[in-house]
Amino acid sequence: MKHSVRRNSIVTLTLLPALLLTLLLSGCMANSTDPNPQQPLKIAVDSEEYYNFAYRTFIEGVYPDQQIELIELVPDEKGTPPEEYIRKVREEKPDLILTAIWRYGALVEEGLLADLSPQLTAGSSMEETDLYPGMIEWMKQDGNGILYGLAPEFSSQILYYNADLFAKYGVAPPTDGMTLEEIYKLATRFTEAGGRKDGTVGLHRQYSNMPYSVLSAFAESEGLRMYDSRQGITMNTPGWRDLLQKVIQLYKNETLSLKAPKVTKMEADGITIYNYEDDGSGDLFGHGKAAMTIMRYTADSNNWPFKVGAVAPPVSEQDRSRSNGIFVNKVMAIGAEVDNAAAAWQMIELMTSERIAKIKAKNTRSGFSVHRTYPQYRKDPLVERLFKLMPVHLPPDRGEGVHDSNFYYDFEALINREITAAVQQNKPLDDVVSAIQKEGQAMLEAASRTE
Structure with missing residues (x-):
């Protein structure tokens, strides 16, 4: 048009x-x-x-x-x-x-x-x-x-934490410069302190707590890709095995829960829409049942019914001056x-320009202006610290070879299924990797056919 x-x-x-x-x-x-x-x-x-x-x-x-x-x-x-x-x-x-x-x-x-x-x-x-x-x-x-x-702008995730829960369980709060693995180890402290008995978990990401999302977060923080639409599934490597084992262990020791949020699927004008029901399971942090969460920067943290702290997003293990939380x-x-x-x-x-940076600093719901003067107008020490971080950027797989978008949902379901089997049925890691590589490759090849 x-x-x-x-x-x-x-x-x-x-x-x-x-x-x-x-x-x-x-x-x-x-x-x-x-x-x-x-x-x-x-x-x-x-x-x-x-x-x-x-x-x-x-x-x-x-x-x-x-x-x-x-x-x-x-x-x-x-x-x-x-x-x-x-x-x-x-x-x-x-x-x-x-x-x-x-x-x-x-x-x-x-x-x-x-x-x-x-x-x-x-x-x-x-x-x-x-x-x-x-x-x-x-x-x-x-x-x-x-x-x-x-x-014209960039965005950042933030590690928010419930200061009241950290004080209650006697756990030292998070700091800038922590890797994702270190943050999960901190989250485990709440499990060890009996948080599960009170319905409290150490870390919960709204609608991103299932195995595929957790595994993706670890991979993206280190610049790894699960698949390439042109090269195929890329997960049969020592690095991927280590990440899979880390994620499996997080569920086994109950730092994470396999309880999935309720999702309803709708079809409208040929478009598939997935809706998450707000039954409390999707936002444990907002309901005061999770000590930490990772989400996009918000100026509305005072709206939560508890004392909130905030630090920079997880950094890369390879280079702590970088974070995949900046995009x-x-x-x-x-x-x-x-x-x-x-x-x-x-x-x-x-x-x-600086002029637009000054204006955007007044609109706390917009992204961060890329002009270097933005932090001085925003007047938030956390934003100033974010400007000192560099992104972990993996050039995107634009998916030219994938002609069936159902591949993305099917592959996510495959990852969730295999990690769940490893957690609940002790499926060997070698078998998990083999299933993901073999079935995932078949899915990708089928989705890449043009006929």
């Missing part, structure tokens, strides 16, 4: 909250000069709703005279296959591309993006050192060493050989 969006300044600005309007006008409008506001800026977005939510307030608030032509590439919930998305970008030739990070690598491979490095050289209005280095590294890794895009979701890029690259860059520069 393709359509133009032309709004005058009155209509656009009345949609802005008073605080954002004041900051935009005072900080940006006075210095905003469009290269050619009469030349439409072609912006490719996943959907107009996505653009309205993440960008419109800022872009159209600062540049109200700039004509904008939105090109919707993922107009409905059924999504757009990767090859179709690439075809649309090649055909439409957008000046600016705003999309999810997992599409970025394919755009790079197809040669559809411009190198942004010349815009960030020393002496420019913005330099690489002005931005969160973890984001720059992420973009370059997925760009084969070249900076083809920038993310990038969005990317902004300029199309290769387009007509309005100057205006497109202005939008990227705006969204990654």
